[in-house]
Amino acid sequence: MSNGQEPIVSCRGLRKWFPVSAGFFSQLMGGEVWLKAVDGVDLDIYPEELYCLAGESGCGKTTTGKLLIGLLEPTDGIVEFEGHDLNEISRGGLRTLRARMQTIFQDPYSSLNPRLSLYDTVSEPLRLNKIATSGEDEEARVIRALEAVQLVPPEEFTFRYPHELSGGQRQRVAIARAIVVNPAFIVADEPVSMLDVSIRSEILNLLENIRREFHIAYIYVTHDLSVASYIGDKIAIMYLGKIMEKGTIKEVIHNAVHPYSQALISAVPSPDPTVDRKRKILPGEPGSPINTPPGCLFAPRCEYAQDKCRQDEPPLEEVSPGHWVSCWFPREPLQISYDLAHELKAKAKT
Amino acid sequence: MSLKIEDLKVYYCMRRGDCRAVEDVTFEIEKGDAVGLVGESGCGKSTVAFAILRMLPSPGEIMGGHIYFEGEDIATMDDDAIREFRWTQIAMVFQGAMNALNPILRVSDQITEAMLKHNRELSKDEAIEKTRELFKLVGMDPDRINHYPFEFSGGMKQRAMIVMALACDPKFLIADEPTTALDVTVQAQIMQLLRRLSDELGITLMLITHDLSVVAETCRNVIIMYAGKIVETGAVVEIFQKPWHPYAQGLIASIPSIERSRDQTLASIPGSPPNLLDPPQGCRFHPRCKFARDLCIKEDPVLLEVSPGHKAACHLATGKIKDSKWRPGKEVALL
Numbered sequence A: 001m002s003n004g005q006e007p008i009v010s011c012r013g014l015r016k017w018f019p020v021s022a023g024f025f026s027q028l029m030g031g032e033v034w035l036k037a038v039d040g041v042d043l044d045i046y047p048e049e050l051y052c053l054a055g056e057s058g059c060g061k062t063t064t065g066k067l068l069i070g071l072l073e074p075t076d077g078i079v080e081f082e083g084h085d086l087n088e089i090s091r092g093g094l095r096t097l098r099a100r101m102q103t104i105f106q107d108p109y110s111s112l113n114p115r116l117s118l119y120d121t122v123s124e125p126l127r128l129n130k131i132a133t134s135g136e137d138e139e140a141r142v143i144r145a146l147e148a149v150q151l152v153p154p155e156e157f158t159f160r161y162p163h164e165l166s167g168g169q170r171q172r173v174a175i176a177r178a179i180v181v182n183p184a185f186i187v188a189d190e191p192v193s194m195l196d197v198s199i200r201s202e203i204l205n206l207l208e209n210i211r212r213e214f215h216i217a218y219i220y221v222t223h224d225l226s227v228a229s230y231i232g233d234k235i236a237i238m239y240l241g242k243i244m245e246k247g248t249i250k251e252v253i254h255n256a257v258h259p260y261s262q263a264l265i266s267a268v269p270s271p272d273p274t275v276d277r278k279r280k281i282l283p284g285e286p287g288s289p290i291n292t293p294p295g296c297l298f299a300p301r302c303e304y305a306q307d308k309c310r311q312d313e314p315p316l317e318e319v320s321p322g323h324w325v326s327c328w329f330p331r332e333p334l335q336i337s338y339d340l341a342h343e344l345k346a347k348a349k350t
Numbered sequence B: 001m002s003l004k005i006e007d008l009k010v011y012y013c014m015r016r017g018d019c020r021a022v023e024d025v026t027f028e029i030e031k032g033d034a035v036g037l038v039g040e041s042g043c044g045k046s047t048v049a050f051a052i053l054r055m056l057p058s059p060g061e062i063m064g065g066h067i068y069f070e071g072e073d074i075a076t077m078d079d080d081a082i083r084e085f086r087w088t089q090i091a092m093v094f095q096g097a098m099n100a101l102n103p104i105l106r107v108s109d110q111i112t113e114a115m116l117k118h119n120r121e122l123s124k125d126e127a128i129e130k131t132r133e134l135f136k137l138v139g140m141d142p143d144r145i146n147h148y149p150f151e152f153s154g155g156m157k158q159r160a161m162i163v164m165a166l167a168c169d170p171k172f173l174i175a176d177e178p179t180t181a182l183d184v185t186v187q188a189q190i191m192q193l194l195r196r197l198s199d200e201l202g203i204t205l206m207l208i209t210h211d212l213s214v215v216a217e218t219c220r221n222v223i224i225m226y227a228g229k230i231v232e233t234g235a236v237v238e239i240f241q242k243p244w245h246p247y248a249q250g251l252i253a254s255i256p257s258i259e260r261s262r263d264q265t266l267a268s269i270p271g272s273p274p275n276l277l278d279p280p281q282g283c284r285f286h287p288r289c290k291f292a293r294d295l296c297i298k299e300d301p302v303l304l305e306v307s308p309g310h311k312a313a314c315h316l317a318t319g320k321i322k323d324s325k326w327r328p329g330k331e332v333a334l335l
């Protein structure tokens, strides 16, 4: 995929630190206290590539996605889109670039404009980017996008407003809006989390088809590793704002070596109620991104942690071509069984 | 009996016509039970929940039926009585709850305010302590209670809303897609918490979800809806093993399992959900049903008991029509 091509999006040393508002911490620590939501992330996303971001709640997935399309300003580090440094281009320039980037936000309840009908919601990106050649063309494109996300019959939906829709229907409007313009890059943040089995597989296939047809690159944020392994090319596993392991799905899901990735993979539940496969649930919670410990961030929860891990932070190193790991003592690859691999796929598909 | 719903009808009356989101829905939930409500996107699950709390978004209206909670009919209660009753008797975790918190107030203030309003004996300190406890139970750092909602990630907001719903010790909890933004680790923790609440404190739980593995793990009974109607209901173990309604058969057969995983053929349900402004005549599932006959177009099947505690709404189940290929069980969907 990366054969000789330049990445469409790349970032180096990306950081986003938020000042902490809660009085308690500031009083306790004196001076400014920072919450390190994203702390030194490097990524390269090539055209037509689907790059997944995974990790537990609060690890910085959404923040990374927003930084990559310039919706948040980084505290440090650079983001380049098609070779342009997002920090250095003017607002106007950013607006033109934005036409080529679309987002599907995590929460379809607050991301859709309540005052726009579905027709206006979905046609807005077409108008902003002057894509439709005529009124009829615009209408045809909107109808096609609504049909693609199974909001049928489309005429029954075009006049409605977001509050007149169910949760899964809103999520599909957000998807229709993002795909209607054939962008070059889409950040999709948990886009199918509210959809039931039958509609979900249709939407995943739709995202896949338009990716191939229009060479769209994706950042796909998900906490569901079965979906990631089904549709992803590459994946980065994040923990407290840092990347623990990244590389191709084949390496990271099927041959994980970081204890954290291995723990996440072992915790995937069986979707069959009649089968009681003992899944291993990682005990404890991610620590706080406010007062991060020295050494490896995962060490406090890692069953293999040694003294070195609690003192020095491991660098993110390439252990085999395209497979990067941040761990002093990587494990033997966790070769997930044929059944589990298959199950992950099957679960995503349903 | 904790909750008893009879012939509930809820329509959204729009200029283009009525969206018949809930039609003749009847079910009962025993005290202390954990019930899953499942079905395709847009089939009316959240609408049922909103009707129970009498919080239907406009232009939704209860067009008929009764909602008895411990004997009292919520559908006809006056507004003052409803306000007293919401949150302390029945609480709800809303779908898309992520943005239900007020962004400019600290999370702790919002939660303790709700606690103090409904329980006058509680002191402010006790309320804060309780909020911290609940944060721990949902896997969050208790010091985070002092943050503002905009400082939370998606999964954190969702968990804060679960805390909010539990704040007033309700007897009945409705959770509408409570774990969509949560990873498996936290999801398992929340499900364990909900199960414990129902086992130990006798809280009745109604769980709305699209994820059947969550229902299998958490609920004793399940209600399956299709296009505004109940098509099948009964014990989870029974229905997951022996569904009767062709829609339920398709749904259950689309869950992959380890035994079948080697060369899995997963059923899918062809076709799209119907337009609720103009739902199909007769059985609403007939346009997508491979067993459909003339009778299915003419006559809407009623929900009838097929074995003790297990009901299905299908002419095949009641024997009104016969088909040699049909029998109870999910295997039928794979034929």
Ligand SMILES: Nc1ncnc2c1ncn2[C@@H]1O[C@H](COP(=O)(O)OP(=O)(O)OP(=O)(O)O)[C@@H](O)[C@H]1O
Pocket (backbone or CB within 6 Å): A018, A019, A035, A036, A037, A056, A057, A058, A059, A060, A061, A062, A063, A064, A106, A223, A289, B150, B151, B152, B153, B154, B155, B156, B181
């Ligand atoms: N505007 C903000 N101000 C302060 N802190 C923030 C802000 N936005 C996010 N955070 C914090 O940054 C961290 C990362 O948040 P982010 O939303 O990126 O997580 P996430 O990986 O998307 O999680 P989830 O899976 O729960 O959505 C969290 O600790 C969150 O509380």
Ligand SMILES: Nc1ncnc2c1ncn2[C@@H]1O[C@H](COP(=O)(O)OP(=O)(O)OP(=O)(O)O)[C@@H](O)[C@H]1O
Pocket (backbone or CB within 6 Å): A163, A164, A165, A166, A167, A168, A169, A194, B012, B014, B019, B021, B039, B040, B041, B042, B043, B044, B045, B046, B047, B048, B057, B058, B059, B060, B095, B210, B276
């Ligand atoms: N305020 C409203 N005005 C008009 N129609 C509405 C309104 N709210 C919901 N609907 C319609 O009523 C039907 C049922 O919606 P409901 O929200 O109950 O579905 P749901 O089963 O919860 O779906 P999901 O799983 O996607 O959340 C849908 O077809 C929806 O379009």
Ligand SMILES: [Mg+2]
Pocket (backbone or CB within 6 Å): A061, A062, A063, A106, A189, B153, B154, B155
């Ligand atoms: Mg997020």
Ligand SMILES: [Mg+2]
Pocket (backbone or CB within 6 Å): A166, A167, A168, B045, B046, B047, B095, B176
């Ligand atoms: Mg809903």
